[in-house]
Amino acid sequence: MSGTPVVCAKCKVQVVVTPDPKPDDRVTCSTCGDSETFQDFERSLGEQVKEHAQAKLEASFKGLKGWSYTKGSRSQSVHRFIVKLD
Ligand SMILES: [Zn+2]
Numbered sequence: 001m002s003g004t005p006v007v008c009a010k011c012k013v014q015v016v017v018t019p020d021p022k023p024d025d026r027v028t029c030s031t032c033g034d035s036e037t038f039q040d041f042e043r044s045l046g047e048q049v050k051e052h053a054q055a056k057l058e059a060s061f062k063g064l065k066g067w068s069y070t071k072g073s074r075s076q077s078v079h080r081f082i083v084k085l086d
Contacts, residue, residue: 004083023039036080048082
């Protein structure tokens, strides 16, 4: 994930993540000062990757004949920092 831009959810400002961070290191927005530990950030990142993959899958099934997709009650978690996935 190196080189993946991470932005603050509030300010949309790119946040610098320490290279080789420890779980206790904090990811901090230099604009609003919002921060979380890298451990929390990593968890949030994992959720975002999962949601992203799911959204892509749904998109690829869209328009397929005979395919109906019922949107479940997918929990949308709030992320403090957003990872820019393609
Ligand atoms: Zn911010």
